[in-house]
Amino acid sequence: MPYPLRPRRSMLYVPGCNTHYLERARTLAADSVILDLGDPILIDAKLQSRDNVVHAARQGGYGKREVVIRVNDLDSIWGHDDIQAVANVGADAILFPNIESREDVLRAQQLLDDAGGKDVPMMVMIESPLAVLNAKEIAAASERVICMVMATSDLISQLHARVTHERSAILTSLSLVILAARAYGKGVIDGITSDFKNMHSFEYACRIGRDIGMDGKSLVHPAQIAYCNDAYTPQRSEVEHARLIIKALKEANEAGRGTVVVNDKLVEHHHIKAAQRLIHLAEAISELEEEFI
Numbered sequence: 001m002p003y004p005l006r007p008r009r010s011m012l013y014v015p016g017c018n019t020h021y022l023e024r025a026r027t028l029a030a031d032s033v034i035l036d037l038g039d040p041i042l043i044d045a046k047l048q049s050r051d052n053v054v055h056a057a058r059q060g061g062y063g064k065r066e067v068v069i070r071v072n073d074l075d076s077i078w079g080h081d082d083i084q085a086v087a088n089v090g091a092d093a094i095l096f097p098n099i100e101s102r103e104d105v106l107r108a109q110q111l112l113d114d115a116g117g118k119d120v121p122m123m124v125m126i127e128s129p130l131a132v133l134n135a136k137e138i139a140a141a142s143e144r145v146i147c148m149v150m151a152t153s154d155l156i157s158q159l160h161a162r163v164t165h166e167r168s169a170i171l172t173s174l175s176l177v178i179l180a181a182r183a184y185g186k187g188v189i190d191g192i193t194s195d196f197k198n199m200h201s202f203e204y205a206c207r208i209g210r211d212i213g214m215d216g217k218s219l220v221h222p223a224q225i226a227y228c229n230d231a232y233t234p235q236r237s238e239v240e241h242a243r244l245i246i247k248a249l250k251e252a253n254e255a256g257r258g259t260v261v262v263n264d265k266l267v268e269h270h271h272i273k274a275a276q277r278l279i280h281l282a283e284a285i286s287e288l289e290e291e292f293i
């Protein structure tokens with residue numbers, strides 16, 4: 001199933017228990033909003049949150065932002081009823097937590113189908129060492145899975161690792177999931193930075209994620225959005241360079257040459273695909289940002 005290239009520079013978690021946040025998210029410059037029924041919601045607030053999220057999604061008003069609903073764990077007492085409730089409320093995707101295997105993907109998909117959500121795309125959360133090791137089979141399990149979302153806080157806890165500025169403890173895990181996502185044509189989103197008031201650390205985390213191949217980052221607070229969007233937006237000079245190398249290689253090919261040198265760098269055919277993707281992404285971002293003005 002071919003999905004269009006969609007900007008997911010910033011994916012903001014919006015706890016479903018807070019109706020002010022659900023409303024506020026309609027005005028924020030996040031590419032995606034994750035209306036959340038999952039872990040951060042207290043047990044006593046689970047049912048009210050479900051009602052709030054169903055109401056907010058049906059009501060709409062999120063414009064071109066991607067609306068994703070995170071349901072509870074399928075083995076929890078809320079998981080199945082969450083899926084029943086949200087399968088047909090107009091969300092762009094349902095995010096399933098704690099997916100660790102191909103079987104988990106197929107089970108989530110079956111539940112979504114049974115709830116009448118046969119056409120609804122799925123996203124999966126990669127939260128554990130087992131999930132990272134099984135990233136390939138998770139990515140390959142279904143065309144319905146459009147995006148893999150890292151839950152790095154859980155992962156770091158389970159690795160008995162530490163949160164550091166350099167993120168060294170999780171770089172291997174991030175890269176393994178990126179490899180799986182790219183091999184099977186999925187989006188892939190970096191985990192949160194809990195230290196949400198430390199913008200220096202946050203910006204650095206964004207740039208590491210971007211440089212190793214992430215499409216964007218999940219966020220917990222609106223103040224993180226602008227930094228994240230900036231890190232993941234192709235710079236004007238990069239777009240100009242992309243256009244330049246496409247033109248230069250086309251002309252070289254017409255002159256019977258397979259490669260060309262632009263700004264002292266060798267340009268080959270594979271650079272063109274990457275350049276075309278970058279241009280499409282920049283265009284899609286411009287279109288989305290009209291919404292944010």
Ligand SMILES: CC(C)(COP(=O)(O)OP(=O)(O)OC[C@H]1O[C@@H](n2cnc3c(N)ncnc32)[C@H](O)[C@@H]1OP(=O)(O)O)[C@@H](O)C(=O)NCCC(=O)NCCSC(=O)C[C@H](O)C(=O)O
Nearest residue numbers: 013014015021024025040151152153154191192220221222
């Ligand atoms: C962290 C927060 C509790 C802070 O909230 P608050 O004290 O309200 O912040 P501010 O007063 O600075 O907020 C400024 C305005 O922005 C609105 N706001 C704040 N957060 C959100 C949000 N997430 N979505 C929408 N709007 C938001 C405030 O209402 C203020 O608006 P206004 O009054 O009109 O000016 C809070 O940010 C928060 O709860 N964040 C989400 C935390 C969360 O959901 N965490 C769990 C998801 S992450 C996860 O699951 C990790 C994963 O499992 C892993 O393992 O990695």
Ligand SMILES: [Mg+2]
Nearest residue numbers: 039151153154
């Ligand atoms: Mg978690």
